[in-house]
Amino acid sequence: GNSVTQMEGPVTLSEEAFLTINCTYTATGYPSLFWYVQYPGEGLQLLLKATKADDKGSNKGFEATYRKETTSFHLEKGSVQVSDSAVYFCALSDPTGNQFYFGTGTSLTVIP
């Protein structure tokens, strides 16, 4: 079956620190992979995506590379800001069906 596993939080970093949030997946076929971000009290916003192996998605200084050999899609940012504080969700789109599968979310707090 399809599933997404991401590192548990919460994660607390100082401003300008390096961020990695791990995400691994299990899927049949060749899924598309996503990172969504959720700010407090709001819905999810698409942060970045990658649709095939070795693709790199990037946006707002965040990036993630679709690694088929390790079934991973880790989120990274070189220098986090206070405004990056949010919950980050890794997700996959099942290419054989019409469902998304979300990880449990990782809460990030960046302190000045």
Added chain:
Amino acid sequence: DGGITQSPKYLFRKEGQNVTLSCEQNLNHDAMYWYRQDPGQGLRLIYYSQIVNDFQKGDIAEGYSVSREKKESFPLTVTSAQKNPTAFYLCASSIEARAETQYFGPGTRLLVL
């Protein structure tokens, strides 16, 4: 501005009462989805609709009902059969059922009095 709107932002339900959450999109998307989010957990799919007048149960459909009479609207009713309805409810849409990206509304928080 195209997007997804959900109303109300907060909703209170009394015991034994049905309540309906609104979801409207003006993106001309065919597919729409309802998710439930509980604290510290991921999103769980309640119902989805690939096209007007059609919908399917997701992973946790018990105690919920939906309708899809118009392309732009996908209301969710939380019935009295749902014994633990307190949660954050998110509506989403995508261009088509097998689209790569889902777009989310701002959510409705349902609380039980």
